[in-house]
Amino acid sequence: MRFFRVFVFLVVSGVACFSQTSSSALSNSQMPSVITVPPEAQPSPNFSADAATKAYLAEIPAAARARSDAYFEGGYWLILWDFLYGVVVALLLLNLRWSDKMRDLAERVTRLKFVHDIIYWIEYVVLTTVLTFPLAYYEGYIREHQYGLATQTFGPWLNDEFKGLLVGIVLGAIAVPILFAIVRRLPNTWWIWGAIVTCFLYAIAAMIAPVFIFPIFNKITVLNDPKVTAPILSMARANNIPAHEVYEIDASRQTTRMSANVSGLGKTMRVTLNDNLLRRGSREEIQSVMGHEMGHYVLNH
Numbered sequence: 001m002r003f004f005r006v007f008v009f010l011v012v013s014g015v016a017c018f019s020q021t022s023s024s025a026l027s028n029s030q031m032p033s034v035i036t037v038p039p040e041a042q043p044s045p046n047f048s049a050d051a052a053t054k055a056y057l058a059e060i061p062a063a064a065r066a067r068s069d070a071y072f073e074g075g076y077w078l079i080l081w082d083f084l085y086g087v088v089v090a091l092l093l094l095n096l097r098w099s100d101k102m103r104d105l106a107e108r109v110t111r112l113k114f115v116h117d118i119i120y121w122i123e124y125v126v127l128t129t130v131l132t133f134p135l136a137y138y139e140g141y142i143r144e145h146q147y148g149l150a151t152q153t154f155g156p157w158l159n160d161e162f163k164g165l166l167v168g169i170v171l172g173a174i175a176v177p178i179l180f181a182i183v184r185r186l187p188n189t190w191w192i193w194g195a196i197v198t199c200f201l202y203a204i205a206a207m208i209a210p211v212f213i214f215p216i217f218n219k220i221t222v223l224n225d226p227k228v229t230a231p232i233l234s235m236a237r238a239n240n241i242p243a244h245e246v247y248e249i250d251a252s253r254q255t256t257r258m259s260a261n262v263s264g265l266g267k268t269m270r271v272t273l274n275d276n277l278l279r280r281g282s283r284e285e286i287q288s289v290m291g292h293e294m295g296h297y298v299l300n301h
Helices: 002-027 049-060 061-093 098-109 115-130 133-146 153-186 190-217 226-238 273-279 285-296
Strands: 220-222 246-249 260-263 270-274
Touching: 061 098, 061 115, 061 133, 098 115, 115 133, 115 153, 153 190, 153 246, 190 260, 190 273, 226 246, 226 270, 226 285, 246 273, 260 285, 270 273, 270 285, 273 285
Parallel strands: 246 270
Antiparallel strands: 220 246, 260 270
16 A cells, blocks of 8 residues: 555646646747748648748747647656556555455356456446546546646536446447457467457447447537538548548537547548637648548558
């Protein structure tokens, strides 16, 4: 328990440090309202992506760049904190025998193995969600507000978190019994078949997410502005992306970020722009963002 107390102290100290850094960065910088195209980024026979990038970066105020760097570098540290926090939670479950008690409870309910797995999964995901909530609250709510990236008050944010928990419970209740059945039936090669089945399950999740999961959190509608959609669909066809419509998602209810994505598989493949990008971005900027996102798909990122 001494290690746990030390870890909690470090987490609290780190959160305080990040809070001070982000608040200062937010108050001391503002991005320009209009972004011009520098000469180095203009179309020409000698166009250089590196030179264009440097020219764009040179137009961003130093305070704004420092704020951006603080956000992303702090995010890298939070990856480490998330890992360490997760290790401590796992040690608590094992050393305090909470995991044993959850298993025993599942076995008392029924003799069916796959039901044991489902009950244990529900217990596990609920308990770990509660234990990791302080860090999740800081990362997903406090820090995002400090950097001006969040638009939700606490109630709607917590509601989305609860929806995410329910989605995780349902998906895990399907996947976990399958994976544990593999472990029981193939004790020597479970890791091979488990990896194969996991990839298959991920593919199914990617296929159904745009149609069944994303709408749980946001309203998604078909975008009917040909001036916006025609160039995007042209880029999609040029890069063999089987998208026939462009969708809009009301991401502004959660964030101020401008973004887009290519999601789904097969018949569920779709191109989606968030409403922040549509409202605040020029057509050229929209196409640029969409080209970037299509690059992820084409390059299998």
